[in-house]
Amino acid sequence: MAQIKPSLAKGTRDFSPLEMERRNYIFNTIKDVFRKYGYQEIQTPSFENLQTLTGKYGEEGDKLIFKILNSGDFISKISAEKFATLHSNSITPLIAEKALRYDLTVPFARYVVMHQNEITLPFKRFQIQPVWRADRPQRGRYREFYQCDADVVGSESLLNEAEFILVYQEALSSLGLKDFVIKLNNRKLLAGIADIIGKPELLIDMTVAIDKLDKIGLVGVKQELAAKGFSTEELAMLDPIITLSGSNVDKLATLKEVLKSSEMGQKGIEEIEMVLAYAQKLDANALPYIEVDITLARGLNYYTGSIFEVKTNEVSMGSIGGGGRYDDLTGMFGLPGLTGVGISFGADRIYDVLLELDLFPESTTKTTQVLVTNFDQSTEDYALSLLQTLRKNGIASELYPVAAKLKKQLTYADQKKIPYVIFIGAEELSSGMLTIKKMITGEQEKMAADDLFSYLINTADPN
RNA sequence: GUGGUUUUAGCUCAGUUGGUUAGAGCGCCUGAUUGUGGUUCAGGAGGUCGUGGGUUCGAGCCCCAUAUUCCACCCCA
Numbered sequence: 001m002a003q004i005k006p007s008l009a010k011g012t013r014d015f016s017p018l019e020m021e022r023r024n025y026i027f028n029t030i031k032d033v034f035r036k037y038g039y040q041e042i043q044t045p046s047f048e049n050l051q052t053l054t055g056k057y058g059e060e061g062d063k064l065i066f067k068i069l070n071s072g073d074f075i076s077k078i079s080a081e082k083f084a085t086l087h088s089n090s091i092t093p094l095i096a097e098k099a100l101r102y103d104l105t106v107p108f109a110r111y112v113v114m115h116q117n118e119i120t121l122p123f124k125r126f127q128i129q130p131v132w133r134a135d136r137p138q139r140g141r142y143r144e145f146y147q148c149d150a151d152v153v154g155s156e157s158l159l160n161e162a163e164f165i166l167v168y169q170e171a172l173s174s175l176g177l178k179d180f181v182i183k184l185n186n187r188k189l190l191a192g193i194a195d196i197i198g199k200p201e202l203l204i205d206m207t208v209a210i211d212k213l214d215k216i217g218l219v220g221v222k223q224e225l226a227a228k229g230f231s232t233e234e235l236a237m238l239d240p241i242i243t244l245s246g247s248n249v250d251k252l253a254t255l256k257e258v259l260k261s262s263e264m265g266q267k268g269i270e271e272i273e274m275v276l277a278y279a280q281k282l283d284a285n286a287l288p289y290i291e292v293d294i295t296l297a298r299g300l301n302y303y304t305g306s307i308f309e310v311k312t313n314e315v316s317m318g319s320i321g322g323g324g325r326y327d328d329l330t331g332m333f334g335l336p337g338l339t340g341v342g343i344s345f346g347a348d349r350i351y352d353v354l355l356e357l358d359l360f361p362e363s364t365t366k367t368t369q370v371l372v373t374n375f376d377q378s379t380e381d382y383a384l385s386l387l388q389t390l391r392k393n394g395i396a397s398e399l400y401p402v403a404a405k406l407k408k409q410l411t412y413a414d415q416k417k418i419p420y421v422i423f424i425g426a427e428e429l430s431s432g433m434l435t436i437k438k439m440i441t442g443e444q445e446k447m448a449a450d451d452l453f454s455y456l457i458n459t460a461d462p463n
Numbered sequence: 464g465u466g467g468u469u470u471u472a473g474c475u476c477a478g479u480u481g482g483u484u485a486g487a488g489c490g491c492c493u494g495a496u497u498g499u500g501g502u503u504c505a506g507g508a509g510g511u512c513g514u515g516g517g518u519u520c521g522a523g524c525c526c527c528a529u530a531u532u533c534c535a536c537c538c539c540a
Contacts, residue, residue: 005513010531060538063464103540131540136464138534147540310540319540346540375498410500425498439500 011135011143021365023146026175026347026354027128030148033171037163039126039150044107046130050092050099056106056332058301064133066143067096100132104149105302105342106329112153112340113333121154121338128347140317140349149323151342153330158271161306161325162278164343168310168321169286175350176359179313180320182289185296186272186306187324189255192265193241193294196258197234204297206230210242211295218243241294248276248292255294271305302326308343315356320349370397370456371413373406375425383424386434386449395456413439420456 008014015023031041047068054062074095101107104127112123128148137143150167152160168182190207194200205228209221216224221242222235230238240258244251252269259265272292279286296309305325312320323343330338354360370390372383383399390397400409406423413421423435423444434452437444447455 007513007531058538060464064538133539135539136537137532141539145540318538322540344540349540373498406498407496407500412500414500421500423498427498435498437499442500444499 011137022360023351026350029174030171030345033167034126034150037167039124042125042127043129044111047098047100048107050097052110053099053102053106056302057102064135065102066100066132066134067092068098070095070097102133103131104147108151109329110333113330113335116335122152123154124152126150140352142348146347148345148347149342151340153338153340156339158274159278160341161275162282165279165290166282166286169289175354177312181291181311183291183293183296183309185293186268187304188264189268192259192262192268195262195264202228207295207297244294251292302329312353315353317349317353321345367416368396368398368418370395370420370422371418372399372422373409373424374400374403376403379424379429382429393453393457
C-alpha cells in the first residue's frame with residue numbers, strides 16, 4: 001500500500017493529554033454550573049437525517065452543513081432524465097440523506113418531540129458535544145468544535161432568561177474571566193423597529209449598519225443606510241436608535257419613546273426589562289455584565305424573543321457564547337406551541353481565550369505515582385507481584401515493560417513526572433530491602449516491602 | 464463562498480541577484496557513568512524544502528495548479 005502523508009482534515013485538531021486536561025477543566029466547570037441550576041445531561045447522535053437539519057439555520061447556515069454521502073451506488077437510483085435537470089443544490093437530498101449536526105439546539109428540539117411522553121415540562125437539559133460546520137477556518141473558528149448548551153422547553157417565564165445570564169456570569173467568572181459582556185436583545189424589539197420604519201426587509205441591513213457605528217462613525221452609518229435605500233426622513237426617525245447609548249435604563253427609555261407606536265416593540269422592551277428585573281432580584285452583582293444591544297441580530301432563524309451573545313474584552317475573539325428564545329422550534333417536528341430558550345458556550349473559543357490569558361490552573365493530573373524498574377527476568381517476576389500489590393492499595397503504578405538500561409527507565413520516569421521509582425535488582429532481591437528513589441530530591445533509601453507499602457500509601461497521591 | 468497570507472529537520476525558525484554538499488537553537492539517540500533521571504561535556508542521526516507540473520545549463524528561491532495555515536469579508540461558538 002502506498003504511504004500516505006499523515007495530515008488532519010481542514011479545521012480539525014488532535015487533543016494531547018495536557019490539552020485534554022484543560023478542555024475537561026472547562027467542560028467540568030460549565031457542567032457544574034448547569035447542574036447547579038437544575039439542568040440534566042443528554043446526548044444525541046453525531047449525525048441526523050438531513051431533513052431534520054435543513055431550513056433551520058437560514059440560507060447561509062444550510063450551506064455550512066456537512067452532508068454525508070449515501071452508501072452504495074446512489075447514482076444509479078437517479079434516472080437519466082432527472083439527472084440532466086439537476087444542479088448541485090437539488091441533487092443533494094438525493095445523494096445525501098444524513099448530515100453531521102450543526103448545533104445542539106435543533107437536535108434537542110427533535111429529541112423533545114420524540115420523547116415528549118417521557119419528559120415533564122418544563123424540561124431543562126444540558127448537552128456537551130461536538131458540532132460541525134463546513135466553514136472556512138480562522139482564529140477561533142474550527143470545522144469541528146464543542147458546544148456546551150443548556151436549554152429549557154415548556155416555560156415562557158423570563159426567569160429562565162435571567163437565570164441563563166447568571167449561568168454565563170457564574171461559569172465564565174469561575175473560569176477566571178473578568179472583563180466580559182453578556183449582550184441582550186429581543187427579536188420583538190427588532191420587529192418593532194421594522195414596524196416603525198415600515199421596511200421590515202431592510203431590518204437586517206439596518207442592524208448591520210448600526211453595528212458599525214464604532215468603526216465608521218455616525219456619518220458612515222447614515223451613508224451606508226442611505227445606500228441601502230433609507231430616505232432622509234426615515235434616517236431622521238432612526239436617529240435616536242442609531243445613536244442609542246448610555247446605561248441599559250437610558251437605552252430602554254429612549255426605545256420606549258421611539259417605539260411607542262409599535263405594540264410589538266413595546267412587548268420587546270417589556271421583556272428585556274423583565275429579564276433585567278429578575279436578574280437583579282437573583283443577584284444584583286450580575287447586572288454590570290449585561291448590556292442591552294439592539295445591533296445584536298444573530299443569524300439563527302428560529303429565535304423569536306430574547307437573544308444573547310457573550311464577548312470577552314480581554315482578548316480579540318468572536319463571541320464565546322450565544323443563545324435565545326425560540327417559540328416554535330418543535331412545531332417543525334409536529335409539536336406546536338412549545339416555547340424554548342437556551343444558551344451555548346463555545347468551549348474551543350473559551351479554551352483559546354484562557355490559554356492566551358494564561359488562566360488555566362497548574363496541571364493537576366495525577367500521573368503514575370510509582371515506577372518499578374525492570375532489570376532482568378528473575379527480578380521481573382518479583383516485581384510483578386509487587387506491582388499488583390501497589391495497585392491493589394490504590395497506588396497508580398507501572399513496571400517498565402522491558403529490561404532496559406536504568407538510565408532509560410529513569411529518563412522515562414522523569415519525563416512522565418513519576419515521583420517514585422522502586423529499584424528491584426539482584427542486590428534488592430537477595431537482601432529483601434528494596435530501594436526507593438524520590439525523583440524530586442534525588443534521595444533514595446532502602447526499606448522492606450511491607451514498610452514500602454505503608455510509606456507509599458501514606459505519602460503517594462492515590463489516583 | 465470572495466480576497467490576501469503561510470508552508471524548509473520532531474518543534475521554533477534562518478536561507479543573499481537563481482549557482483558546489485540546505486543551516487541554527489531546542490528536542491531526540493549514543494557515550495563520558497555495564498545500577499541512577501533532571502545539570503555539564505563529547506559525538507551522532509534526522510530534510511522527496513507542502514504536493515504536482517513548468518521555465519532554466521542549474522530552482523528552497525521564478526511561473527502555473529492544488530492542498531494547508533493564518534488574516535480580512537460573509538457568517539458564526
